[in-house]
Amino acid sequence: MEVLVIGAGLAGVSSAWYLAQAGCSVTVVDRQPGPGLETSFANGGQISVSHPEPWANPSAPATVLRWLGRSDAPLLFRWRADAAQWRWALAFLRECLPGRTARNTGAIARLATYSRLELRALREHLGLEYEAGDGGILHLFENAREVAHLPSRLETLEKFGIRGRILTPDEAIALEPALAARRTHLAGALHGIDDETGNAHLFCTALAEKAVAAGVRFLPNNTVYDFDVIRGRIADARVFDAAGRAGVLRADAFVLAAGSYSPQLARLLGIRLPIYPVKGYSVTVPIIAPDRAPRLSLTDESRRVVCSHLGDKLRVAGTAELNGYDLAPNPTRSAALIDWVETHLPGATDASRAEHWCGLRPTTPSNVPLIGHTAIDNLFLNTGHGTLGWTLACGSGHALADIVTRQRPEPNFPFLLPKAG
Numbered sequence: 001m002e003v004l005v006i007g008a009g010l011a012g013v014s015s016a017w018y019l020a021q022a023g024c025s026v027t028v029v030d031r032q033p034g035p036g037l038e039t040s041f042a043n044g045g046q047i048s049v050s051h052p053e054p055w056a057n058p059s060a061p062a063t064v065l066r067w068l069g070r071s072d073a074p075l076l077f078r079w080r081a082d083a084a085q086w087r088w089a090l091a092f093l094r095e096c097l098p099g100r101t102a103r104n105t106g107a108i109a110r111l112a113t114y115s116r117l118e119l120r121a122l123r124e125h126l127g128l129e130y131e132a133g134d135g136g137i138l139h140l141f142e143n144a145r146e147v148a149h150l151p152s153r154l155e156t157l158e159k160f161g162i163r164g165r166i167l168t169p170d171e172a173i174a175l176e177p178a179l180a181a182r183r184t185h186l187a188g189a190l191h192g193i194d195d196e197t198g199n200a201h202l203f204c205t206a207l208a209e210k211a212v213a214a215g216v217r218f219l220p221n222n223t224v225y226d227f228d229v230i231r232g233r234i235a236d237a238r239v240f241d242a243a244g245r246a247g248v249l250r251a252d253a254f255v256l257a258a259g260s261y262s263p264q265l266a267r268l269l270g271i272r273l274p275i276y277p278v279k280g281y282s283v284t285v286p287i288i289a290p291d292r293a294p295r296l297s298l299t300d301e302s303r304r305v306v307c308s309h310l311g312d313k314l315r316v317a318g319t320a321e322l323n324g325y326d327l328a329p330n331p332t333r334s335a336a337l338i339d340w341v342e343t344h345l346p347g348a349t350d351a352s353r354a355e356h357w358c359g360l361r362p363t364t365p366s367n368v369p370l371i372g373h374t375a376i377d378n379l380f381l382n383t384g385h386g387t388l389g390w391t392l393a394c395g396s397g398h399a400l401a402d403i404v405t406r407q408r409p410e411p412n413f414p415f416l417l418p419k420a421g
């Protein structure tokens with residue numbers, strides 16, 4: 001079977017790898033000159049299985065209201081005359097109901113644990129190098145009320161076989177001495193023992209190289225702008241290349257893995273996807289004092305900031321802004337991340353040499369990705385991974401390949417199934 005994968009980010013490259021392993025003849029098309037150059041480029045670097053709870057949870061509406069009007073708020077709605085944004089916000093509110101949050105947390109937790117196993121298997125099998133780190137993620141809390149909720153949070157994780165332990169501030173500092181400067185602010189921590197880190201862009205590039213060696217064809221600098229549908233099936237995707245020359249790409253099956261742009265392509269086929277771009281920022285700063293830089297990955301739960309040690313740099317990422325497809329830099333956002341690293345890890349990095357970046361998380365209201373069939377027989381989705389696209393990449397890619405090749409995917413997850421009849 002010939003398969004065209006649209007998008008060479010984490011979702012597309014991993015789909016291509018597993019489809020090729022399943023015996024398909026695969027082409028990956030992307031408008032960028034190489035893999036992983038959009039949202040998968042400089043994310044927080046966390047394989048964060050210990051954080052399956054979505055943004056949409058019972059406490060979210062009050063938190064969003066509290067942050068309303070603050071330009072440095074961790075989660076910011078910039079209201080626009082945009083029906084898609086309002087629809088998304090209403091659906092988000094619905095997903096905050098306790099029963100829905102529990103269901104979504106379970107789906108994400110099961111896909112995430114599967115995905116981490118798949119990532120480890122790939123790393124070992126292929127010898128992939130992507131600045132991988134283990135040792136887990138330390139979730140940091142500055143608020144005693146949040147710490148009081150940790151036992152029930154841990155109980156939820158353990159239900160899905162995710163290992164964690166609750167730490168006092170002193171225990172957290174014993175595990176990660178770089179936190180010493182924050183001793184007086186820290187109220188407690190949760191250690192996600194088996195979590196990992198890694199550079200998503202390097203991973204995309206490394207896996208794409210292996211995929212090419214396994215026969216996958218990559219077609220960079222080509223933008224899909226339309227499809228030809230014949231008798232209810234997609235016959236081909238229409239593309240133009242960097243010089244503006246038009247072409248067509250034929251295949252038996254098509255996989256939409258175009259991140260935040262998946263809804264725009266799906267719309268051409270009359271399909272509405274509940275995905276909205278949620279903008280986030282990162283700064284990558286060179287480490288100048290290794291003894292002051294954390295070895296473990298950190299999640300500052302009070303400020304929604306994550307920090308990962310990647311090679312000889314620290315990547316600090318966070319903030320979520322719903323403001324359409326706007327990719328313009330916002331100096332307040334970047335400054336907040338620089339401020340975070342300087343206050344929390346004083347002297348560890350040279351912030352004057354920071355690399356600034358922002359990207360659009362392809363986010364569903366529930367944060368549960370869309371993987372599987374569509375109303376069009378030969379169109380499949382692997383998109384909408386929101387805050388966890390790196391965490392869920394390998395598991396989603398493998399499951400997608402199983403679905404396309406009519407195998408049963410392993411995890412218990414709400415995959416999109418074909419409509420009966």
Ligand SMILES: Cc1cc2nc3c(=O)[nH]c(=O)nc-3n(C[C@H](O)[C@H](O)[C@H](O)COP(=O)(O)OP(=O)(O)OC[C@H]3O[C@@H](n4cnc5c(N)ncnc54)[C@H](O)[C@@H]3O)c2cc1C
Binds near residue numbers: 262281360
């Ligand atoms: C600040 C920030 C921090 C994050 N931190 C983490 C983290 O620590 N851990 C985690 O698990 N996740 C994290 N994420 C989320 C994660 O990065 C995303 O979920 C993931 O990168 C999405 O991958 P994707 O392949 O779906 O999309 P993308 O990487 O955007 O890939 C889509 C591809 O489709 C291509 N494309 C789009 N339209 C077309 C077209 N018409 N024709 C051809 N090609 C097209 C694009 O060029 C792009 O390469 C973070 C995100 C952000 C923004």
